[in-house]
Amino acid sequence: MHTRDDATAPARRFIPDALEVTDTEWLARVYRRLHDRPVPDAEELERLILDRDELEGVVQEAKARAYVAMTADTANEEAAGRYRTIVQEVLPLVEREDFRLKRKILDADPVHDLGPEWSVLLRELRADVALYREENVALHAEEAELAQRYEQISGAQEAEFRGERMPLPRLYAFLEETDRPTREEAWRARSEVLLEDAGALDALFDEMFAVRVRIAENAGYPDYRAYRFAELKRFDYGPEETLALHDAIERHVVPWVVADQERSREMLGLETLRPWDLAVDPAGRPPLRPFADAGELADGAARTFRHLDDELGGFFDAMRRRQLLDLESRARKAPTGYMVTLADIKAPFIFMNAVGTARDVRTLLHEGGHAFNYFLGRAQPVHAYRFPKIEFAEVGSMAMELLALPHLGAFYEGDELDRVREDQLRAALRLLPSLAMTDAFQHWVYTTDPVPDAEARRMKWAELEERFRPGIDWSDIRRYRDIGWQFFHIFNHPFYVIEYAIAQIASLGIWLNALEDEAAAVHAYKEALALGGSRPLPEIFEAAGVPFRFDEEAVREVVEGVAGKMER
Numbered sequence: 001m002h003t004r005d006d007a008t009a010p011a012r013r014f015i016p017d018a019l020e021v022t023d024t025e026w027l028a029r030v031y032r033r034l035h036d037r038p039v040p041d042a043e044e045l046e047r048l049i050l051d052r053d054e055l056e057g058v059v060q061e062a063k064a065r066a067y068v069a070m071t072a073d074t075a076n077e078e079a080a081g082r083y084r085t086i087v088q089e090v091l092p093l094v095e096r097e098d099f100r101l102k103r104k105i106l107d108a109d110p111v112h113d114l115g116p117e118w119s120v121l122l123r124e125l126r127a128d129v130a131l132y133r134e135e136n137v138a139l140h141a142e143e144a145e146l147a148q149r150y151e152q153i154s155g156a157q158e159a160e161f162r163g164e165r166m167p168l169p170r171l172y173a174f175l176e177e178t179d180r181p182t183r184e185e186a187w188r189a190r191s192e193v194l195l196e197d198a199g200a201l202d203a204l205f206d207e208m209f210a211v212r213v214r215i216a217e218n219a220g221y222p223d224y225r226a227y228r229f230a231e232l233k234r235f236d237y238g239p240e241e242t243l244a245l246h247d248a249i250e251r252h253v254v255p256w257v258v259a260d261q262e263r264s265r266e267m268l269g270l271e272t273l274r275p276w277d278l279a280v281d282p283a284g285r286p287p288l289r290p291f292a293d294a295g296e297l298a299d300g301a302a303r304t305f306r307h308l309d310d311e312l313g314g315f316f317d318a319m320r321r322r323q324l325l326d327l328e329s330r331a332r333k334a335p336t337g338y339m340v341t342l343a344d345i346k347a348p349f350i351f352m353n354a355v356g357t358a359r360d361v362r363t364l365l366h367e368g369g370h371a372f373n374y375f376l377g378r379a380q381p382v383h384a385y386r387f388p389k390i391e392f393a394e395v396g397s398m399a400m401e402l403l404a405l406p407h408l409g410a411f412y413e414g415d416e417l418d419r420v421r422e423d424q425l426r427a428a429l430r431l432l433p434s435l436a437m438t439d440a441f442q443h444w445v446y447t448t449d450p451v452p453d454a455e456a457r458r459m460k461w462a463e464l465e466e467r468f469r470p471g472i473d474w475s476d477i478r479r480y481r482d483i484g485w486q487f488f489h490i491f492n493h494p495f496y497v498i499e500y501a502i503a504q505i506a507s508l509g510i511w512l513n514a515l516e517d518e519a520a521a522v523h524a525y526k527e528a529l530a531l532g533g534s535r536p537l538p539e540i541f542e543a544a545g546v547p548f549r550f551d552e553e554a555v556r557e558v559v560e561g562v563a564g565k566m567e568r
């Protein structure tokens with residue numbers, strides 16, 4: 001799969017083609033050449049920046065491929081071993097050597113002669129250098145090893161359902177069934193598996209927490225939250241703004257969701273709404289099953305993207321041709337969906353667990369949006385500029401879920417299209433409280449004294465459920481609810497969650513723009529994606545036709561705008 005001989009993969013200029021990043025002596029030699037190189041003028045400094053970047057791309061791709069292989073089969077020892085070698089041996093060396101290289105770039109006299117196009121990169125390098133501590137290199141490797149353990153635990157999770165063992169993503173389809181006992185049985189089968197692993201995951205989180213606290217201390221931060229905000233390079237906002245966003249979502253989105261659920265409950269004729277009643281169609285229609293297998297899913301997505309925009313359709317076709325998609329759910333496959341960039345061959349790769357639902361179509365549109373962002377941004381001169389920071393990256397994906405809505409004829413017909421549109425908008429608004437509570441939980445867990453133990457974490461999650469997702473009847477099954485904080489992002493990507501809320505608000509804004517003038521909205525969307533990460537966030541949002549704003553007023557406006565377009 002995905003080899004360098006494709007015409008779209010530009011040749012390297014500095015790193016030899018025959019290489020193996022796990023050969024750490026070779027890698028150290030390449031770094032030495034870069035360390036030793038004189039930088040008398042801006043031209044040589046630019047060359048150093050580009051060569052360092054090429055090396056970063058080679059390392060990044062090796063890691064990405066190893067990650068894909070590991071998550072494609074979490075029981076594959078060889079794949080796990082290679083990934084472990086990369087995070088335990090290669091990345092620590094890269095962290096140390098790359099720190100020296102970044103300092104060399106920043107300290108070089110000609111840095112003052114570089115053009116303004118480099119200012120965003122230099123700001124990021126300065127942030128990295130300020131955060132670096134030699135004693136954190138081993139701790140980062142330890143953290144990565146713990147994250148790998150999370151992948152293995154969650155990848156091995158299988159439920160027993162009606163005499164069949166199945167990976168958890170497959171159970172989701174049963175939660176959409178109109179037969180309530182079927183939904184309940186599927187929900188309980190899944191929850192039981194999660195409960196069985198809850199103790200192991202509690203212990204794992206304790207270990208991760210301890211490592212993270214030490215990392216933050218070593219770097220001189222008062223707590224891990226402050227460290228992580230710096231590490232994520234959140235230049236444009238801080239903890240205060242995100243806490244205010246939680247409040248705004250509580251005030252303006254939660255009441256809408258509660259009212260919407262209440263209508264569903266009435267339509268379903270239920271006394272109370274239980275957690276297995278949230279994915280079923282309130283009007284009692286059978287679940288949408290838009291495709292039968294991964295081939296049909298890819299065919300439908302290809303037609304959808306082509307219908308929306310010729311160029312984007314062409315990108316997706318290229319991904320299929322080059323086998324850059326792994327779509328169907330399988331045993332032992334990690335239960336996640338992601339797009340990862342292969343920085344060396346300059347191509348994106350999509351991974352997901354399709355089982356035939358409308359939600360799978362949304363996931364592929366989402367990851368497709370990420371992939372298009374990379375295709376459009378890859379002409380940028382350096383890796384750091386080819387893809388935006390998360391806050392906008394999730395606009396590339398979430399806005400695509402919405403922009404594609406009028407073009408889903410390959411999957412749905414007639415009334416189904418209206419139904420899918422309603423479902424999508426409902427899901428978009430419902431997601432906001434979940435994101436806020438996941439973020440609020442992490443603010444709390446990393447800044448609370450004394451350090452919260454497993455019991456305290458369960459109590460906090462229960463409290464947040466009441467605050468952000470009220471109106472669901474959890475009687476007799478609170479034990480399942482209270483471990484709801486135990487999922488992928490909280491373990492492996494701490495604090496990477498509020499970006500989705502920021503991006504959702506902007507994406508809904510883009511969708512509202514598209515209702516006025518679709519061609520102009522899609523054009524602006526693509527223009528913004530093509531900027532990659534080369535500009536500060538506010539400029540990229542503006543290029544997409546929406547402000548970089550997530551204060552209370554912005555939240556209220558967008559919720560009112562979207563609710564007004566919904567049919568009920």
Ligand SMILES: [Zn+2]
Pocket residue numbers: 366370393394397
């Ligand atoms: Zn995404």
